[in-house]
Amino acid sequence: MLLEMENVTVAYGRIEVLHQISIGIDEGEIVALIGANGAGKTTTMRAISGIRPLSSGSIKFAGEDISKLRADLRVIRGLSQAPEGRGIFPGMSVRENLDMGAYTRRDAAAIAEDLERVLALFPRLLERIKQPGGTLSGGEQQMLAIGRALMARPKLLLLDEPSMGLAPMLIQQIFNIITEINQQGMTVLVVEQNAQQALSRAHRAYVLETGTVVKSGAGQDLLHDPAVKAAYLGVA
Template structure:
């Protein structure tokens, strides 16, 4: 469904991604794990058109989208939940959600999707008239995910959804991620909490200094000695 082939992305003269190749099949949850600075967020940005690769290709449903603008990529069915949530603090919860549907013109379906988001996240319905900036961290993460779902994505890119959240909130967020996947949305997940990510993912990739160094079924990576030592804190 989504593939990167030999992707090299730079920030000025800094070589951030060095020939990254990976695939995401329809219906999967695929996770990228790695240390800070490994290139995980840059990989998502390269897919969504925020940072354009200098070499290599990004393909989605058989189409080369490497050089497309971000809005065209969103219109094709890829949306991203950014690290740090990046909600609009002065807009209400409902206004934030409707921003996710900005490119859509099917008002009846937009209303139905808004109701579906409230079903997934009842707290957002309770707070629909509150400004986004007044929500807790967990509620803001729910809002960021809900906003992305309002674009009706085929593939959802999730960047560090557990960042800064209490463990009980993290569990709830990951249960929702699995439910979204069961509803038919393919997910590429970047997550510092490697244990949790590998428990919910079908497959995983390990990134180190901009390169894929390990890949395989998530259950195998959970048992891999290198992964256990470097990312799970286990011997």
């Protein structure tokens, strides 16, 4: 298993946000984590990235216990995140933002290769290569955030709410690209409120409610699960 969270509890002060959650991701999968606002999805991502310390439990990545490993060292190990809200550098050009994704790397030829691959995935970024990130549309900024994360050449790509604030056509486009990235061999964990898109693309999925995993299974199974449909897909 590429990533294994076991009985992970995370608290903000005295408030426990995640309650002993266990999640596993195999190499080559798209795994979705769905749930309502405040369910603990972003906290789960922050725990995996090393931004939030664990109160208890453990996280293993590629067989190594990374529970206490610093966030920057996790990037070097192969964990890369496109955060909620995109988090691009607005004053830096598209090219500079992408270069920042490769800041831990020294393999110039492979970096150039990855830049080419990212720009082939996102032709719009090539058109905007010299523009400041802050002048891009929401959809373009999301592409930039994903492209920047890919520049780290991760083993696991973490995507936190990639469809947030985007028009339906752009959401479709972003998820098409996520599927394409996965077909090229990338393992993906996607946290998403758009359950329809996430479940239809995911090999497996977990449903999070108030910091607890309440359901898990194949993406297609959860997509047709009556309780999931009623709670997250607006279908009674």
